[in-house]
Amino acid sequence: MNIFDATQTHYNAAGVHPTTDPDNPRSQFAVNRYENHLPKLIRPGMRTLDLGCNAGRFTFAMEDMGAIAIGIDCAEIPLLHAKKVAHRRKSQCQFNIGDIAALPYKENSFDLAFLPQNNGYLSYQILESLTVQLKEILSDNGIFVVIMHDELVKRAGEESLSERYDVQTGLMEGNRTIPNKGVYASPWYFWTIAFARYIIEKHLLLEKVEQIEENRFLLVFRNKKRNGVQ
Numbered sequence: 001m002n003i004f005d006a007t008q009t010h011y012n013a014a015g016v017h018p019t020t021d022p023d024n025p026r027s028q029f030a031v032n033r034y035e036n037h038l039p040k041l042i043r044p045g046m047r048t049l050d051l052g053c054n055a056g057r058f059t060f061a062m063e064d065m066g067a068i069a070i071g072i073d074c075a076e077i078p079l080l081h082a083k084k085v086a087h088r089r090k091s092q093c094q095f096n097i098g099d100i101a102a103l104p105y106k107e108n109s110f111d112l113a114f115l116p117q118n119n120g121y122l123s124y125q126i127l128e129s130l131t132v133q134l135k136e137i138l139s140d141n142g143i144f145v146v147i148m149h150d151e152l153v154k155r156a157g158e159e160s161l162s163e164r165y166d167v168q169t170g171l172m173e174g175n176r177t178i179p180n181k182g183v184y185a186s187p188w189y190f191w192t193i194a195f196a197r198y199i200i201e202k203h204l205l206l207e208k209v210e211q212i213e214e215n216r217f218l219l220v221f222r223n224k225k226r227n228g229v230q
């Protein structure tokens with residue numbers, strides 16, 4: 001299975017829902033979860049990148065916090081909606097179509113890159129390739145902010161896991177039913193906090209790991225271009 005194609009198909013079919021539409025107050029629960037965290041990381045004028053932005057609720061939220069915000073996603077349908085919302089709000093947010101595995105940005109384009117709960121769509125190799133790209137794309141002292149849960153904590157004791165878990169890649173097969181549209185493949189990689197740290201720390205300095213909820217963690221890594229971090 002091509003994970004990128006499956007994810008793109010799934011999110012285009014899902015389209016925009018009241019719980020993901022930045023124009024609908026019902027979507028704000030996701031942003032509100034980090035109301036004590038995200039504003040502390042964003043300073044006015046910071047250039048931020050929302051990785052896997054969908055319809056842009058975090059991109060707009062970062063702009064509201066003072067950032068110059070760009071969102072990137074591989075699914076056209078939610079992106080189109082994000083652009084319409086931006087136009088209507090007279091927002092300066094920009095939305096780009098693209099693949100996190102091959103970001104279309106130049107060196108020193110951003111001060112903060114944000115990956116909110118989207119790591120599961122990335123294979124172990126692609127998270128490492130993203131980190132290597134961020135080393136260039138982020139400014140010196142720029143930060144990479146990851147929000148994720150720990151799959152081991154979530155799935156300990158889940159008996160059916162072994163039937164859909166591929167030991168070679170860490171991929172878990174899964175499906176999601178989209179009402180009135182059908183069943184879509186929704187594959188997801190088995191990530192633990194320790195493993196994500198291990199991969200990202202090869203290239204960026206770990207600054208902190210903060211537990212936000214029982215199984216939701218905020219990881220902050222800093223880009224140090226001149227101190228010999230590999």
Ligand SMILES: C[S@@+](CC[C@H](N)C(=O)[O-])C[C@H]1O[C@@H](n2cnc3c(N)ncnc32)[C@H](O)[C@@H]1O
Nearest residue numbers: 007011052053054073074075098099100118121
């Ligand atoms: C769970 S949604 C989260 C969306 C958004 N962060 C939010 O909270 O509304 C995950 C998003 O990541 C996007 N995505 C997954 N893999 C991607 C990739 N390789 N490149 C770009 N976007 C990707 C999907 O299209 C989807 O819109």
